[in-house]
Amino acid sequence: MTKVQKATNTPADKPADRLLVIACGMLAREILAVKEELGLDHLDLTCLPAEFHFYPDRIAPAMDKAISEAKARGYRDIFVGYADCGTGGMLDAVIEKHGVERMAGPHCFAFYQGMEAYRKVADDDMMSFYMTDFLCRQFDAFFMKPLGLDKHPELIADYFGNYEKLIYLAQTDDPELDKVAEDAAKLLGLTYERRPTGYGDLVGGLARAAGSVA
Known part of the structure; x- marks a missing residue:
């Protein structure tokens, strides 16, 4: 079973007022650091397992499920904290299906460098x-x-x-x-x-x- 780190909201805000980032577990610390650096208080973070780095075929189906569940909880604004990451376009198919966006590039090694x-x-x-x-x-x-x-x-x-x-x-x-x-x-x-x-x-x-x- 895929384990997902659940997002948390501030009591005063509803999911519809916030941005949910669904990301690779390998980026969790870095995304939280950027959130603090930029003062993005309305950003919530949910992570798929970092071990998917070794199993890219699991990323797209897990992301599809995570986005569907996030929408059911009331999130309207969702950003995917992945590049293609070896999915061979499978992740982009999920992104297109749900009408969301992801990090540009083939993998995190690319977008870290710019x-x-x-x-x-x-x-x-x-x-x-x-x-x-x-x-x-x-x-x-x-x-x-x-x-x-x-x-x-x-x-x-x-x-x-x-x-x-x-x-x-x-x-x-x-x-x-x-x-x-x-x-x-x-x-x-x-x-x-x-x-x-x-x-x-x-x-x-x-x-x-x-x-x-x-």
Whole structure:
């Protein structure tokens, strides 16, 4: 069963007066940070499981259900906190069905960098393994244990042998996360690069969605 983090409203407001963002769990901390930074008090957040990062075929049906349930609760303004994220257009079909919008781009690694900047580096980054703040925090839970690398490090070559570089797209300046990314690059035998991106296009995307409701 899909677990969804439910949105909460302030007592004085009704769902019809608010914006609901239904997002990837990998973006929860960042969306809340942008909400606070921009003072988007009328924004509520609901997240689908972060593990869908590994199962993109689950995103569209789960989003379809989440949007339908949100509308039943009274939300009229809904924004999808996903890019395409490997759904091959399936998510866009759901978005069109419900008449909502999503973050532009193929994945969060693109919109964190900003779509214009990403287009310039996409070809050069083809053999690069991206990490974000979330993936640094969850490196063991998302990679080491599920892939069995904690017990069988010899599998690293099988999983990461085609990569040449690890690129850490840093949303914040956190020495502990920097160290995780650097250590991961060494463990995986990849050249290391750190790109400070901040929240990229996520800021503008949320601001535009919230502005249409305010």
